[in-house]
Amino acid sequence: MPRFFEQAPTDIVTLMGETASHISRSLRMRVGEHITLCDNGVDTDCVIESVGEEVVVRVLSRKPNESEPTVKTTLYQCVPKGDKLETVIQKAVELGVDRVVPVLSKRCVSRPDEKSAKKKSVRYNKIALESCKQSGRGKVVEVGEMITLDKAFENSKNDDCAMLFYECGGEKLSDKIVPQSGSCSLFIGPEGGFDEMEVEKAKANGIHICTLGPRILRTETAPLAALCCVMIYSNNI
C-alpha cells in the first residue's frame, strides 16, 4: 500500500501539494483505494474520499509502525566516486539505517565543493525519503551534511558503540560488540580504503576496528554488509 509521511491528527485528513499530486497524477489512485499515512512511528490506514487538487482521506485505523530497528545506526560513509552514494543511501534505508552522513577522508577521490555538496544533499535526502516510503520505514531517514572524518569521529563519541571497517583486518562483529538497543556508528572507507593514520586515530577515539570477512568488499557493498551484521546481531532481522 502506498505510504506517505504525513500527519493524521484528525479522522478526516486533507492532503495537499506534492503528496496530493503524487496520489492523483503519478499513482492515478481513485476514491475507495487505501493509503498509509505515517507520522512519528504510527501507521494510519486511510481510505480515499475524494481526489483532485487536494486529496481527502478518512482514517480507518492506527497502529504503531513495527519496522524501526531497536538500534539507531549512523552510517558515516566516505564519499565514493560517481553516483555510488545514491545507491548506498537507497539500500542502507531498506536495511534499517537511522542516519547517513557523507564523510571526506584522505583517500576520497570525489571532493565536491560547497555549492555542489548542497545541491547533492537535497537529492540524497529525496532518495532517502523515497526509499523510506517503499521499504515501509516508520520514520524519515535523514542524510546529513558532508563532514570531515575527524568531525565524524568526534560526533560518534555520543553513540554507545562505533565500528570502523578495515580491509587489513580487525575484530569480528558479534553480539558482544553490537548493542541490542541504543545507538551505534559505522565508518566505511572510500575506494582506496582508510589510511593507516586514520585507523590509528579511530583507535585513539575508542572506535572498534572491525572486519567484514576475508573477501574484499567494494566501498558500496561494505556498508550494506555492515548494516546486515548490525541488524542480525541486534536481533533486528
Next chain:
Amino acid sequence: MPRFFEQAPTDIVTLMGETASHISRSLRMRVGEHITLCDNGVDTDCVIESVGEEVVVRVLSRKPNESEPTVKTTLYQCVPKGDKLETVIQKAVELGVDRVVPVLSKRCVSRPDEKSAKKKSVRYNKIALESCKQSGRGKVVEVGEMITLDKAFENSKNDDCAMLFYECGGEKLSDKIVPQSGSCSLFIGPEGGFDEMEVEKAKANGIHICTLGPRILRTETAPLAALCCVMIYSNNI
C-alpha cells in the same frame, strides 16, 4: 595485488592472450612487479620477469586461498528488470556466493528470449569473473543458464538446505537453519515477489520459507542481505 585465474604448475609461467594483454596494456605493469595467480584454491605469488605479447612470471610462493566460505551457496535469482541482475551478480560474488542461477518465475517482467539470454549469459559470467578477481575469491563463480522456478526447486533438492525469502513473512534465519558447511540454496523473487502458489510449491519441495525482517527489501537488495545472513550464521564473516 592483481589476481588472475591461471594455472601455475611450474616455477616459470608464461601468460598469454587476454591475461597477458591485461597485465601489459590495461594495468601497464612492469618487470619486478607482483601478481597473484589463482588456481584451484591455491594463491601463487609471482614476480614479473618480462612483459610483451606474452608475460613471463616467476613463482615466489604458494599458499591456500583463505577467502572461500565453508558453505557453498547457490543464489536462484528471479530475473529483475533492467541491468539489476548485473549488480546482484557482482555483489553476490563479493559476499561469497558459489553460483548464481537466473530464474524465470510467474511475476518476472523481463523475459529474455533464448538468443538474448545466451548473449546475456556471456556478459554475466564476465562480470562474475571480474568480481572474483577484485574481491580475492579462490574460485571462479559461475552464472548458470536461465531456468524455470520449477526446475530450480528440483535442482535445490541436492542441497543440504534451501530457503525461499517471502515478503509476507516466514521463519527467521538462524544457525539452526543455515548449514555450517555443505551446500544451500537461496530463492529470491522478482520485483513483484513470489506468487502464493509458488510459495506453496516451495513448501511442498521441503524449502524453508524465510523472512529478512520487517522492512521491505528491493529485489536487488534482498539477495545481498540473504547472503550476509548465511555467511554470518555459517561463521564465514
